[in-house]
Amino acid sequence: MTADPGGNATADSPPLSSADLAVATRGLVKSYGRHKALVGLDMSVPRGRVYGFLGPNGSGKTTALRLLTGLLRPSAGTIALFGTPYTWHDRKRLFQVGSLIETPSFYPYLSGRENLLVLSAAGPLTDPKRIDQVLDYVGMSGRSKDAVQTYSLGMKQRLGIAAAMLSDPALLLLDEPANGLDPGGIVAMRETLRYFTESLGKTVVISSHQLHEVELLADVVGIIDQGRLLREGDLQQLLSDAGRVKVRVAPDEMARAAEVLGRLAPGRPLYGVDSGEQAGWFTVGTSPNRAAEINRALVEAGIFASGLEPGSDLESVFLELTGSGAAVHDRPSDAAHMGGPLPPQMPGTAS
Amino acid sequence: MTRLVRAELLKIRRRQATYVLFVILLILTAVVFIAGGRFWTISGLVSFPQAYATFFFQTIYQLGSLIAIVFAAAYVGADWNWGVLRTIVARGEGRERYLVAKFIALAIVLAIALLVMFAAGFVLTFLQSVLYGIPMASPLRADGLQDLVVWIVVGFPVLLQRAAIGFAVAAIFRSQLAGAVVGIVLFLVESVLTTILTLLSATSGLGSGIGNGLDSGIQPVGPEWFQFLPVTIGGNVLGALPGGGGLDSTDLSSILLKPVPFSIAMACVLLYLVVALAIALIALRRQEIA
Numbered sequence: 001m002t003a004d005p006g007g008n009a010t011a012d013s014p015p016l017s018s019a020d021l022a023v024a025t026r027g028l029v030k031s032y033g034r035h036k037a038l039v040g041l042d043m044s045v046p047r048g049r050v051y052g053f054l055g056p057n058g059s060g061k062t063t064a065l066r067l068l069t070g071l072l073r074p075s076a077g078t079i080a081l082f083g084t085p086y087t088w089h090d091r092k093r094l095f096q097v098g099s100l101i102e103t104p105s106f107y108p109y110l111s112g113r114e115n116l117l118v119l120s121a122a123g124p125l126t127d128p129k130r131i132d133q134v135l136d137y138v139g140m141s142g143r144s145k146d147a148v149q150t151y152s153l154g155m156k157q158r159l160g161i162a163a164a165m166l167s168d169p170a171l172l173l174l175d176e177p178a179n180g181l182d183p184g185g186i187v188a189m190r191e192t193l194r195y196f197t198e199s200l201g202k203t204v205v206i207s208s209h210q211l212h213e214v215e216l217l218a219d220v221v222g223i224i225d226q227g228r229l230l231r232e233g234d235l236q237q238l239l240s241d242a243g244r245v246k247v248r249v250a251p252d253e254m255a256r257a258a259e260v261l262g263r264l265a266p267g268r269p270l271y272g273v274d275s276g277e278q279a280g281w282f283t284v285g286t287s288p289n290r291a292a293e294i295n296r297a298l299v300e301a302g303i304f305a306s307g308l309e310p311g312s313d314l315e316s317v318f319l320e321l322t323g324s325g326a327a328v329h330d331r332p333s334d335a336a337h338m339g340g341p342l343p344p345q346m347p348g349t350a351s
Numbered sequence: 352m353t354r355l356v357r358a359e360l361l362k363i364r365r366r367q368a369t370y371v372l373f374v375i376l377l378i379l380t381a382v383v384f385i386a387g388g389r390f391w392t393i394s395g396l397v398s399f400p401q402a403y404a405t406f407f408f409q410t411i412y413q414l415g416s417l418i419a420i421v422f423a424a425a426y427v428g429a430d431w432n433w434g435v436l437r438t439i440v441a442r443g444e445g446r447e448r449y450l451v452a453k454f455i456a457l458a459i460v461l462a463i464a465l466l467v468m469f470a471a472g473f474v475l476t477f478l479q480s481v482l483y484g485i486p487m488a489s490p491l492r493a494d495g496l497q498d499l500v501v502w503i504v505v506g507f508p509v510l511l512q513r514a515a516i517g518f519a520v521a522a523i524f525r526s527q528l529a530g531a532v533v534g535i536v537l538f539l540v541e542s543v544l545t546t547i548l549t550l551l552s553a554t555s556g557l558g559s560g561i562g563n564g565l566d567s568g569i570q571p572v573g574p575e576w577f578q579f580l581p582v583t584i585g586g587n588v589l590g591a592l593p594g595g596g597g598l599d600s601t602d603l604s605s606i607l608l609k610p611v612p613f614s615i616a617m618a619c620v621l622l623y624l625v626v627a628l629a630i631a632l633i634a635l636r637r638q639e640i641a
Contacts, residue, residue: 098442
């Protein structure tokens with residue numbers, strides 16, 4: 001997806017005013033002096049879906065969300081919410097939007113309920129009954145009368161999600177919503193957000209670098225790095241386009257194996273772990289259907305694989321696009337696999 | 352707007368700092384009033400309403416102004432420090448509406464604090480009279496009561512204008528601490544500067560007075576430009592109140608400088624109040640909130 005310098009949609013991107021889109025940005029730029037946090041972001045969030053907004057730390061995710069909520073002024077480009085252009089200070093348009101940007105922020109000396117009460121006085125007219133409803137949604141009814149300063153990070157996060165849902169918005173923008181949540185809280189959040197989109201037809205944007213969480217929840221993903229949207233589309237389509245095969249060889253045969261694997265999938269990412277308990281594992285960015293072919297090639301080269309796992313996950317897509325292996329250690333089981341990403345071509349191997 | 356103001360009042364009411372600052376003011380006032388009572392007894396000022404005027408002018412509008420600056424800065428700056436402003440703005444609340452609601456709530460709370468201090472003043476005044484054995488006339492006699500009402504009604508805009516300094520500075524610097532520190536420094540620096548400039552003006556006035564003979568005494572000069580500075584002009588308003596002039600006899604400026612006419616001084620106070628609020632509004636309107 002591209003945009004012309006004026007920020008207008010080009011042929012391969014949907015028109016800015018598309019009524020099917022909850023959020024559409026075209027050529028969105030945010031500069032801080034010489035540093036550009038966003039470089040022509042073209043983002044299209046379809047209505048009624050969960051959109052996973054992925055990127056390494058500092059890639060521009062939070063900046064984009066701040067622009068969408070009127071906290072920052074764009075340096076260039078355009079934003080449309082539900083098919084209508086949205087500009088800085090066009091505050092009433094935000095009545096349709098609920099957000100949790102960065103960390104949940106509350107008055108520490110007020111109770112959770114009082115915080116929601118003072119928030120409900122700002123922005124759109126909110127039925128006070130809604131406070132109890134959202135507290136119930138996030139499982140905070142029991143602690144709602146305690147001061148926020150006594151809450152754990154996870155509880156503040158739950159309250160932040162409740163605050164975002166307070167005015168029953170059509171669009172939820174959640175920045176790292178799973179931060180600090182316990183496993184039960186994460187599952188509950190997932191179910192709540194699913195209910196929001198599937199039963200109530202609302203749109204949810206989740207900004208995260210927790211790939212596993214996004215993979216479980218999102219329908220559509222956008223991957224951003226260095227202020228640019230690298231890839232955007234239906235998650236299932238992305239996964240089928242970008243499969244991977246994990247293969248394990250003896251650590252002392254890694255160099256030779258890398259040569260063989262590099263020949264099998266030229267130009268595709270190849271990551272290997274060369275130390276630790278997971279030493280010998282390679283991840284090859286290729287179709288899962290090629291697992292047998294990979295095994296045969298290794299055998300023909302006199303290398304015997306002790307493990308072979310065909311699959312497809314968001315992590316592979318993310319790594320391929322951003323090349324930031326170190327940024328994706330979210331799942332403990334995967335962390336070791338990706339702990340020491342080798343360059344696409346190992347030193348000393350043929351191209 | 353009403354629901355916003357109500358929410359702001361809830362925030363102030365539930366915040367411990369509100370009460371801490373008020374108690375500090377009350378304790379300092381009591382100390383000054385009781386400890387200073389001996390001096391005032393000698394000066395013959397402990398009789399109503401002068402004693403009460405002492406209370407108001409020396410404590411409420413001096414110490415009280417400093418406390419009001421700190422309170423206003425802490426109150427408005429907290430929204431940046433705790434990041435709550437981000438949530439408020441992202442909900443679609445108007446930045447200007449929100450700040451105006453905060454200012455209205457601040458004014459309401461300062462008015463309540465002033466009334467409570469007014470009541471505390473009665474207690475302290477009579478405590479002072481008992482301690483030093485000075486019979487005191489009833490403050491509820493018609494003219495005395497009238498004076499008290501005038502002091503409150505006219506003094507309140509001065510207090511609010513000074514609080515607005517802390518309010519505006521905190522909004523510009525997006526910080527409680529910066530608002531409080533810069534506000535107090537501005538207040539103190541202006542007070543010192545005005546004293547120095549008053550002496551300089553009086554010295555030059557004396558120079559011309561010597562030629563006319565010393566019998567003519569010290570002739571007040573002015574009004575000078577520095578009498579229109581934000582804090583000093585408030586002092587002019589207070590000095591013009593009933594009983595205020597008498598109290599200001601300890602103040603160099605009232606001896607050495609001609610006062611700014613009351614109506615002009617009050618207009619300036621209100622103008623500064625509006626300007627401080629406008630600056631805060633413009634600052635918030637233009638700010639990007641990280």
